[in-house]
Amino acid sequence: MNNETKGNPPVRRRGPERHGPMAMMPGEKAKNFRSTMKTLMQYVKPFRIQVILVVIFAIASTVFTIVSPMILGEATDVVVKGIMGTGIDYGVLKGIMIILISLYMVSFGFSVLQSYIMAGVSQTITYRLRKEISEKLDKLPLTYFDGKTHGEILSRVTNDVETVNQSLAQSMTQIITSVTSIVGVLVMMIYICFTMTAAALIVLPLSLILIKLVVKFSQGQFKNQQKYLGEMNGHVEEMYTGHIIVKAFNKEEDSVATFNSINEKLYESAWKSQFLSGMMMPLVGFAGNLAYVFVCVVGGLLALKGVVSIGNIQAFMQYVRSFNQPISQISNIANILQSTAAAAERVFEFLDEEEELNPVVTSGENNPGRQDSEPTSKNKVVGAVSFDHVKFGYSEEDLLIHDFSFHVKPGQRIAIVGPTGAGKTTIVKLLLRFYELNAGRILIDGKNIKDYSRHELRELFGMVLQDTWLFNGSVIENIRYGKQGASDEEVIQAAKAAHVHHFIKTQPKGYEMEITEEADNISQGQKQLLTIARAFLADAPILILDEATSSVDTRTELQIQKAMAALMENRTSFVIAHRLSTIKDADVILVINHGDIVEFGSHEELLQRNGFYANMYNSQF
Template sequence: MDKEKININVWRNFAQLIRSQGKNIVFLFIIMIGVGVLDSVFPLFSKYVIDNFIAKNTLHGLDKFILIFLSIILIQGINVFLFLVLAGKIETNISYDIRKMGFEKLQLLPLSYYDKKAVGWLMARMTSDINRISETISWGLVDFSWGIAMMLAIVIAMFNLNVKLALIALTVVPPLAITSAYFQKKILKAQREVRKINSKITAAYNEDISGAKTTKVLVREDINLEEFSLITEDMLKASIRATIISSLYIPIVLVLGSIGTALVLNAGGKNVIMGSISYGTLVAFISYTMQFFEPIRQLAIIFAEVQSAQASAERVFSLLDEKPSITDRRDVVVKYGDLFNPIKENWPEIKGEIEFRNVSFAYENGKEVLKDFNLKVKPGETIALVGETGSGKSTIVNLLCRFYESTSGKILIDGIDYKDMPQVWIHENLGYVLQTPHLFSGTIKENIKYGNLNATEEDIIRASKLANCHEFIMEMEKGYDSPVGEGGSLLSTGQKQLISFARALIRQPKILVLDEATSSIDTETEKMIQDAIEKILEGKTSFIIAHRLSTIRNANRILVIKDGKIIEEGDHETLIDRKGYYYNLYVNQFIKEKSMEMLG
């Protein structure tokens, strides 16, 4: 599609948003038609005053005229109040609807989508772009309906007053239409570029703020500033270009309007001298020609804003129209529900038997990570995954959790192909502890309860004791009501990790995944976490991606993964006796840790 053309799909989505506000839109249209018609009446009042009071030098009937005039002003005042309320309501409702749809879509999209999209890109869609759309729809409708109503009323009034002068006044409309068509392409192209660069700026802000510590450590402040300056310079140039194009369009409209007024004044003045029209009629026509181009000027502004809004809408609706790469079949949703409407009474209880049957997986770039991978896990068994970075460990657990889906083969849970169940079935029975745990702003209690919103105070304390974090929580000034700070910034890495254990435990998961959960903590905290792991793994099917091999000595089975294949398998003692890959890995790590302890 030509980038300079109107995007029909975007306008279909616009129409759907407008339909969602049906009653408010209808009332707004009616009120704005009333405002436009009443605005067109005032030059007729001027004509009446000139022809009946000034020209005749009399005040007879003035009191009745004043009463009618004040009544019209009062009605217009009420109309203005109503359209301000309605337009504000429409703007707020549309923003709410789009943000709700956007947030719902973000919940449904799989992790692979977030691999491709920067946080700043998504934030720009959900904030500034949505604001632009809602403002344009609400206030654009105000100006559009008022402008069209007023222009039609003025045209009718002018033709009723004098056909010849009306035709003269409208001679500037064709060149105005040609000018509008030309500027439409230019404005849309410029606004698209502005929105594109704005996304880059938002992304840069997000990365620099979230990576502030890394910036300080690497002394990159001047480099970051230079890189950001280049983006803002592009934004400055693009914004100036867009502003110049829009600024050229509106003065052209004003010039054409002034030409129309001059033509009417010239022809009308001659007619007044000749006595073919009254002086009041000429004054009314001059007022009408000036008024006629005011709504055109407003429509020109709307036109420019719509081009900008379309550029924003294309980005927002591209998010809303994104098709999730992982979806539940229709028959599955009917029987078992979905993420937002689960039918839990139909769900089979998970015991924890897992089987990978000839599973292959490749990322979108075509790189194959797993090929014909097979694995059987008994209920309650603890499986440790060991291997180099990029060997396929995380891919295995991500497929198990259905964050991604295999390109071929099957994954069975208790003998059921998990594609025959909704995604939420596995997620509801899953506990997942990340290498770098994410805590939400709020209290410790709120973060633990995030795993199960129905949990009681006793449940929270029980999970915390199992995770070995109850003691340090109680030592804090406010205990469980202590704030964690943004991202858990008020806690140590080990404390955050233990709280994330408690959050996973409170879900009472049937399947537990620990993704290098001890790789970034000190030895003392590791022992606390190791004790917690031993308690929480009991009776649960568990997968541990291990960085520190000391944490997996008690695993039922250790799988050594290389290039997506299992090259060694067995418990700790068996693999040590075999003196293969795992043995070398363990010995090297043991020597390294002992060396660090001696140096410490």
Template sequence: MAKVNTYDSDEDLKIHMSKEQLHRAVSYIKPYKKEFILTIGIMLLATVTSMSTPYLFQIALDQKIPNKDVKGLIFIGILCFVIFIFSIWAQSARSKLMNYVGHSIIHDLRCDMFGHLQELPVTYFDTRPHGKILVRVVNYINSLADMFSNGLVNALMEMVSLFVILGFMFAINVKLTLISLIGFPLLVFFIIKLKAIHRRAWQAYSDKNSNLNAYLHESINGVRITQAFVKERSNSRIFSRLSSDTLRAWMRAKLIEFSIWPTSTIISELSVIVIYFIGAAAIAREELSVGVIIAIISYIWRFWTPINNMSNIYNQIMTNMAYLERIFEVIEEDTVIKDAPNATVMPDVKGDVAFEHVTFGYEEGENILENLSFSYPAGTMVALVGQTGAGKSTVANLLGRYYDIQSGRITIDGIDIKSVTIKSLREQLGFMLQDSFVFSGTIMENIRYGRLEATDEEVIAAAKAVNAHDFISELPNGYQTAVSERGSMLSAGQRQLISLARAMLKNPRVLVLDEATSSIDTETEIKIMEGIAAILKNRTSFVIAHRLSTIKSADVILVIGNKGIIEKGSHEELLALDGEYAKLYKTQTSLAN
């Protein structure tokens, strides 16, 4: 099997933020460029007008007040009030537009990620905790909402504010402006040096947070086993350790993040102090007016406000870049099992199935099956038996192309399954797997999952065929009884009956039953097999059974072992052969007695 990642091991990051990844992020913004442009236009106008107020104050102090120009002061006051009202409206409009854009982008990103997850091979889910997948789809994408809603526009507007402020400052006094900017290069240098450390810190936090979620998901799924073995305390200790690791990683990332804001604040404070000293001396020498000094100092505060804001936005972007890397890592995961470039739609088939010299292994050089060959016409009931791990379920999975073979060919009605689309192939197949999965919803909805357009009557007929109707009818609301996630309120046998009815409703030409009756009592199992026998008439079926007594009526029994077929024949023929099958059957019979 492929290397398995657990809750206790950090994941290797396969991709890093690059130009290609940034282009991918921008592609999610492009559909909403009109809203972005409108928002930027509104905010640009609001920024320019609001930044003019210190300049208006200078005019009031240096010209209107000394000249006792009351009308001019009233006009400036009214103009400042209008600017204030416009700024409030602009902020409200920006908030509405960008919240719509941000959450629309999140919606698109989440749907793309979920859609891609649906197409990934089962090996992807077999080799990593599901909690680590969930944290990407939910937590990480949610964390991006504010960046797309406000961060990008705010970053752009803060930059515009800087240039507008500098324009006003240079217009008022070039020398004081240049003096006030002395500390700016130092801040830029500090941020550049901190960038790589900052990014790695948030990657480390995302790893620890992912581990924590993985263990939480695993613990919830296994809570009955935990309680049965009285492992609550030991599990709590593990969770506490993982939570502590997450806390330490978060604190380290935040410590690095918080170092930017104090640095920016200290530099801005020192800049104002320097201007106060220089300004006071200049006023004493009558080289500058009070209005100029007040305007410059006001603009210095305004200049460093967007700088401080941009440092916070920078922190936000760096944090979200670590999340984006994990999200894009999932989206870029190779689907592996995919349609061939010239794949066609598989036509309706009769059900002739053939394996031609098939070799397969989950890991290169470690084959489960080698040179496996068999061919059976439509309507044949093929039973697969053998020791645990011999490859019985593997054969069934290969037929549905859940894995791709290394060599050989698998055909249905002479059509290579690799030459047709996966969707059209699986539409011809029906699967009843060992894991009798039941979705949250009603029993009617769970059975209808096999064929969404089926009528209630067809659903009930399928349930009757597998002897599920009686127990369903006895439930409080019959077929409309709601079941919880994974059908936890149902017995294992009831879940298998529902899953079997779902497979029957699909009415496939080829049906795979993988240990379909493993959790059902013997009496019910006999009734189910009788129902299956009637339904499987003129249909090809592959039945993987632990109880050999249930496959006596199979047309052919294949005993899987040693990477291939070690025996084949009917029940009577294999017993007469007195080989592996006879040994297994006698062992089960003696245990039953």
């Protein structure tokens, strides 16, 4: 079966966004059940042939199972007649048993086939949903991630999609078999004896009432269980990742007390939910036993009158047992479908989130519909950057950058300084078009950054940030992240330029050393050096250094500054630094405060003015 279906994704109906990091909770209901299930069925539609086969196999398997007690009853009648008469006809009995075993085997075969087909369908749909979510993650603006926790986003990729997967794989076939069983068993019971059927169905309303009561009371407890489970997971993860800080501030007792409090609530809700859900089968069994009593009494009287045979009574008793089970299954499935719809709704809401503006490649602002015939090459960019009356705020009501205008000549080294929160890093994020401007424009070589595709725009920049990021993999793979397809020799040259080659060679596996997921097997300074080597390898025409040497020692910092000087040669460079001693050689220093340029000039010029920059510089020295 193909892992990916053809055709366009179904149109999804946008729903209101749900906030909070909690995963899908059992018993939680979708806001629009019908619309969500209709959308989900659009994913099932390409597999309609497989689904039809599953329906046929499920019905066939159930029918064969339903017929079996009747045939078994005939075998019982043969034995009873044989005992009461001249002897058991083993030839007839053998034939009946062969037919019975054959029916069980055929029923089993159909069950296996339907499970196999439905597993393939559900996994393919799950694959498609995860693929769409993965692609969506790359298209969402950073503002979306600013307003969501990592746990909530991961919940949609993992928990919600898995809920949909399990429901498709199991609930669909259970619904078919349960409905078929109820109808088929009821038909067989009526066929055997209408009077006994009426006696058995007397307890049906009682069974339904008991099931409804259990579901009603257990639903709230399941919600609480999932809620406190999420709180516990969050607390444990938080304490684990920050265990050094916890120990440093002697907060172990507080951490344990918080854990015990959450654990106690989880214990209370968990045992109540498990107890109530565990009561389902005993209550259904109690109702079923009452039905047995009525059937035994009525059946015994009818047998004495010769209306029904002993074999028919035996078959009927099996049907009574079979009748109660699918009723409880349908009740459980109805609850599961509500959770499935809610999970699917969260997934579809995520897939319907507003994406970044279309990265259209145009030849100019006035021709937004025509694409360039020749894509921009980073080798052709000289690096002239202009900020033209730029206004920006992370929220429209609160502007961080009010009216920023500045022109950077190709090859200039621009230092951006200012107090914390002044907007230094924000300017860099706007350059890379991580966020859209509220007003104004940014030009590279006279071309609005909106006229570049995002891929082309970001290829023009090499970047080293204060917050280092390395992924789980070898050292050489982490450096090569700056330029996919780079040769080993190019990676080694970049590492030498960043003064990290010697450290790498001293490791047991050298460039093949595995970096852990949290990169906790190397120091913070070594992480910084590897990200600097990555920037060397990118060899982009414009360079961004955001506190690039903040985590290295003074000696290493001097080495990196020399290497950076070579890297920045003939490149437009933006350097954000808190340590003002590192930017003395900048061509222009922009002094930013509250999102505006308050001063600009060379280091010496700004000191002579004895203004904002001079006060900052003198406070450090």
